Amino acid sequence: MLNNEKNTENKSLNAIRVLNNVNVKFNDPLPDVHTARIPIASCGWVDTADGVVLIDTLIRRHAAKQVKERIKSKIKYIIYTHGHMDHVGGASAFLDDKPEIISSKYLPDRFDKYKMLAQYRAHINAVQFNVPETLESIKYVYPTKTFLGEMTIKLGDKSFELHTTRAETDDACWIYVPEINVAFIGDLMIGRHFPNIGNPWKPTRFALDWAKVLEEVRAKEPQYVFCNGGGVMFKEERAIEALSHNIEVIRSLHDQVVDLINQGIHITEMIHKVKVPQHLIDSPYLRQLYTRVEFFVFNVYRWYHGYFDDNPAHLLPRPEKEVMNEIYDLIGDPQKILNRVKELFNQNQSQLALQVLDVLIQIEPENIEARKLHIKLLRALAAQDNCLMSKNAWVYYINKDTKFLKSEKNGGK
Ligand SMILES: [Zn+2]
Numbered sequence: 001m002l003n004n005e006k007n008t009e010n011k012s013l014n015a016i017r018v019l020n021n022v023n024v025k026f027n028d029p030l031p032d033v034h035t036a037r038i039p040i041a042s043c044g045w046v047d048t049a050d051g052v053v054l055i056d057t058l059i060r061r062h063a064a065k066q067v068k069e070r071i072k073s074k075i076k077y078i079i080y081t082h083g084h085m086d087h088v089g090g091a092s093a094f095l096d097d098k099p100e101i102i103s104s105k106y107l108p109d110r111f112d113k114y115k116m117l118a119q120y121r122a123h124i125n126a127v128q129f130n131v132p133e134t135l136e137s138i139k140y141v142y143p144t145k146t147f148l149g150e151m152t153i154k155l156g157d158k159s160f161e162l163h164t165t166r167a168e169t170d171d172a173c174w175i176y177v178p179e180i181n182v183a184f185i186g187d188l189m190i191g192r193h194f195p196n197i198g199n200p201w202k203p204t205r206f207a208l209d210w211a212k213v214l215e216e217v218r219a220k221e222p223q224y225v226f227c228n229g230g231g232v233m234f235k236e237e238r239a240i241e242a243l244s245h246n247i248e249v250i251r252s253l254h255d256q257v258v259d260l261i262n263q264g265i266h267i268t269e270m271i272h273k274v275k276v277p278q279h280l281i282d283s284p285y286l287r288q289l290y291t292r293v294e295f296f297v298f299n300v301y302r303w304y305h306g307y308f309d310d311n312p313a314h315l316l317p318r319p320e321k322e323v324m325n326e327i328y329d330l331i332g333d334p335q336k337i338l339n340r341v342k343e344l345f346n347q348n349q350s351q352l353a354l355q356v357l358d359v360l361i362q363i364e365p366e367n368i369e370a371r372k373l374h375i376k377l378l379r380a381l382a383a384q385d386n387c388l389m390s391k392n393a394w395v396y397y398i399n400k401d402t403k404f405l406k407s408e409k410n411g412g413k
Helices: 002-021 061-070 107-116 118-129 207-219 236-262 267-273 293-304 320-331 334-346 350-363 368-383 388-409
Strands: 025-030 033-038 041-048 051-055 075-079 100-104 145-147 150-155 158-165 172-177 182-184 224-227 232-235
Touching: 033 061, 033 224, 041 061, 041 158, 051 150, 075 150, 075 158, 100 107, 100 172, 107 118, 118 388, 158 207, 172 207, 207 236, 207 293, 224 236, 232 236, 236 267, 236 293, 267 293, 320 334, 320 350, 334 350, 334 368, 350 368, 368 388
Parallel strands: 051 075, 075 100, 100 145, 182 224
Antiparallel strands: 025 033, 033 041, 041 051, 150 158, 158 172, 172 182, 224 232
16 A cells, blocks of 8 residues: 555655656647547637637646747637636646636736635645645736626637636636537536546535536537547547536536435435436446545535534634543543544544544544544545545555654654
8 A cells, every 4th residue: 555655745746857858748629629638628729710719728837839830820719618727727828819718807816815715725735636735836927808798709700709708617618619519518517537526625616507518508509529638539420419418417416415404314414325327337437536426425415505514512612622632531531542443443444443543533633543544544535536536545544644653753853
């Protein structure tokens, strides 16, 4: 296991190096449509008789400069599909042509928020992506024009119908080009992955609007659908099938959560009750490798539901540590906790064991045996987990415990 964790850590450091030195992969899927891809970002551009429309900009300037060199005509417009960094981070490489940069009206607020929460974002990126916790120096290129609703740009022989929406973010914008029957939908689908509805570190996403906007995209009957920035393309009946599977799973899970809220089911029970419909479990468009159903459930719950869970003990709670301390004193012997945690672990109940052990960890964070057991439980959870976000989280906290144990061994140095 230790090797696996080291590998994961090395991979994340490598991922950062790769981002700074990456070679961009180019593709020309249609005569007037081109795409560029690096491991975690992509963008696309459309040639017209009067210049280029660029959709998204990759994540870093280094890779974006390779795209700029590849584009021969003048870039007249850049359209941001939304303000996530893997879509806007390379924009500064494209400014020589002085393009109009268009986005949803809400996108500048997102950049402002990122600046305001830089410290917190460095931390959550470290947990979510298993990368070192460093403050990034980012040059945010704000849009030159924003809008809400619908807007059409005519350029040369093509028109670009832009539609803003709330889905993964509140600042999403998707694009339809009728002359070539192409839709660019940003992260409204993340390739062949389960829709990114629900992230434990981020504000709630907009499940119902998301399903509705995918229905609008499908109603256009696009021949080609480009996802992410453009790096993944679905064609003809596969495009419609991918859209339909995403719509169906979002609507089903959303409606299940709404039903359970109305029934007064507690969120900690709800996340175990909501299920992907049987016929979509093996859908090639819904692989749960990045996010997972439980995160989706938390997300929809948080959107519709306040913090209060109908238990008066939780309306104005005392600090968690204070309550744990009372429970700890009642148990009276830390060994009892350790013994029970080991039993649960042996019964393959690592999550429950983790929550029981938490009483001890919170009150005696320097208890070596508790921290060793903590690592064991987190490793068991990580070993059964294919979802990148939760797996990275387990590994992050394993590393934290390991660091602590090492420093204890070295006399606290
Ligand atoms: Zn995104």
